[in-house]
Amino acid sequence: MPHVCLVALSGVRVVHPRLRELGLTLPGLRKRAQALAALPALGLLTLAGATPAPWTCSYHEAPGDDEALAQEIAARRPVLVALSALTASVDGAYALSGRLRALGLPTVLGGLHASMCPDEALQHVDAVCIGDGEAAWPAILADARAGRLQPRYRAPADLARAPLPRFDLAADKPRPRFTLQTARGCPLACEFCGASRLLGAFREKPLELIERELDAICALTRRPVIELADDNTWAGSRDHGALLRALGRRGVRWFTEADWRIGRDPRLVRQLAEAGCVQVLMGVESPRMVPSGMGPKQANVNEVLDSIENLQDAGVAVNACFIAGMDGETPQTLEELADFILACPAADVQVTLQTPFPGTALRRRLLREGRLLPCAWSAYTLFDVTFVPERMTVAELERGFEALVRAVYSAQAQQARATIRREVSRETELQSWE
Secondary structure (H helix, E strand, O other), X not given: OOEEEEEEEOOOOOOOHHHHHHHHHOHHHHHHHHHHXXXXXXXXXXXXXXXXXXXXXXXXXXXXXXXXXXXXXHHOOOOEEEEEOOHHHHHHHHHHHHHHHHOOOOEEEEOHHHHXXXXXXXXXXXXXXXXXXXXXXXXXXXXXXXXXXXXXXXXXXXXXXXXXXXXXXXXXXXXXXXXXXXXXXXXXXXXXXXXXXXXXXXXXXXXXXXXXXXXXXXXXXXXXXXXXXXXXXXXXOOOHHHHHHHHHHOOOEEEEEEOXXXXXXXXXXXXXXXXXXXXXXXXXXXXXXXXXXXXXXXXXXXXXHHHHHHHHHOOOEEXXXXXXXXXXXXXXXXXXXXXXXXXXXXXXXXXXXXXXXXXXXXXXXXXXXXXXXXXXXXXXXXXXXXXXXXXXOHHHHHHHHHHHHHHHOOHHHHHXXXXXXXXXXXXXXXXXXX
């Protein structure tokens, strides 16, 4: 039977040596990196679900170019190797593809970076899948088996016909976490966003398919932990209540991503808590800097803080996400950002650097302004400086970001947030008891 190997280039990367050291020494950073690394590559699991008989498939994760993995894959004698990588890991994918092709194995690369840079990718792989992969997958497999793999594949995607992902391929971890997508993209157009519109317009998956995926996950483990792999779960116009009831009926614990507006709707806040939502990843971005394209997401700081407190009062923890280094930032505003984050009532925080990913409006603007640094893609980690700041030097931004990270993830700051998390968890337990 023909076999295809699905390979995810996984893990969190940092190039800057002092920040890399901090990632190893500060528990908060290390914990977040481990959580991200534990998430399987949903795109590849979806391709596995779209793989027709008589094909067989295997799922592999690699931190980068790996000779042992290349030999393991070769031993399976696959007809095709499908690689998936983000911008920061794409150089590793290119190197691994080189090893595999040297062994006579054809490779295809998909994902956001390959979709935005297909000409570059084709210097390293045999084929590129542009956009949503599941619709083009049957043609890719048929061509690979016939020995006529084409350089580019693109097919219109339809979430109404989304295949059931092979969640079982990621279920053998000691503490598996599953990803489930209810919508693709985001109706907003934040300048810096490297995902919301790059693969097409905002689309929502039909509820019956979401329920089918929930049932498949629940069949694998008694009380699963699920992360909704959405850019902004509640930004669409569908019946949120129906989706929340579907989650609540199955008793799953789940995480999601959203903007601050969900916290201003008391009914939605209550439904989130009742449906088992334990955490919302909320894009606060910055208390002072306002990038273009945010639309209705733009708000004053007090509205955002009220939203965080409303959610946490209901027992839903908030992981508030901040972006440093946007235009207008100075060494002083970075210090002020640190003070703001330390006073923020959120149960957890995530701090990253503005990063001009391929395909974004931010990258196009910085390119026009001559402000992109000549960095390798491996520097596009969200923690390394890849552009010339507007109102400070590169060195000043690097020092300021390092100081920000040290302050935000200090032992004292982590202890304060742990106290908040315990209080939020207590609220959830009280609601369950009532």
